[in-house]
Amino acid sequence: MTRVLVVVASQTGRTRRMAEALAEGARAARADVVLRDAGDVGDDDLLSADAVVVGSGVHMGGIEASMRAFLARTSPLWLQGRLAGKLGAAFVSAGAGGRGGAELALVSLHATLAEHGMLLVSMPSRLEGFAEAGCHWGPMAWTHPRGGTPGPTAEHLAAARAHGRHVAECTARWLRGADT
Numbered sequence: 001m002t003r004v005l006v007v008v009a010s011q012t013g014r015t016r017r018m019a020e021a022l023a024e025g026a027r028a029a030r031a032d033v034v035l036r037d038a039g040d041v042g043d044d045d046l047l048s049a050d051a052v053v054v055g056s057g058v059h060m061g062g063i064e065a066s067m068r069a070f071l072a073r074t075s076p077l078w079l080q081g082r083l084a085g086k087l088g089a090a091f092v093s094a095g096a097g098g099r100g101g102a103e104l105a106l107v108s109l110h111a112t113l114a115e116h117g118m119l120l121v122s123m124p125s126r127l128e129g130f131a132e133a134g135c136h137w138g139p140m141a142w143t144h145p146r147g148g149t150p151g152p153t154a155e156h157l158a159a160a161r162a163h164g165r166h167v168a169e170c171t172a173r174w175l176r177g178a179d180t
């Protein structure tokens with residue numbers, strides 16, 4: 001079975017709701033999903049995963065401190081190349097209409113996954129929810145700067161679900177190829 005690890009840094013719960021939707025989508029593609037807070041991830045979680053999906057609230061134009069700390073803790077695995085060849089993907093939750101660094105945060109998450117030699121899964125525009133919450137780097141929830149419904153909205157969650165399914169399907173396809 002495809003194993004997907006979802007790691008989330010969420011101070012007020014919005015990114016966590018995106019993580020849960022993404023996990024639901026991956027499970028719909030028959031993946032075995034483990035969801036962990038960034039502070040609780042052990043090396044075994046990372047090593048046993050076929051795909052690692054990281055998500056963070058956007059803070060001060062970038063990723064949240066607990067996600068940065070988690071990524072820094074993976075450096076011993078980087079030294080040994082232990083995560084190379086796994087699939088990786090990202091998602092975020094932001095304020096400021098998504099224009100306060102959400103895309104930069106996504107790129108920053110992808111950069112660390114790439115540093116590990118992981119295969120990056122982008123978000124195709126055909127996926128459900130892409131028009132409302134899609135970015136080619138991954139799904140992003142956001143809140144309108146002048147009020148309105150705080151994210152994640154139903155559309156944002158649909159985008160996260162669709163991306164989770166997509167990541168799980170890509171991982172399964174990759175593993176099947178590796179077997180043959």
Ligand SMILES: Cc1cc2nc3c(=O)[nH]c(=O)nc-3n(C[C@H](O)[C@H](O)[C@H](O)COP(=O)(O)O)c2cc1C
Pocket residue numbers: 009010011012013014015016056057058059060061062093094095096097098099100101102151
């Ligand atoms: C300390 C702090 C800094 C923030 N900085 C930004 C920012 O620079 N850009 C942005 O778009 N949103 C920013 N936000 C809003 C959060 O990204 C947004 O509320 C997000 O959904 C929070 O996710 P969480 O509920 O998972 O913690 C900030 C929130 C806090 C508390």
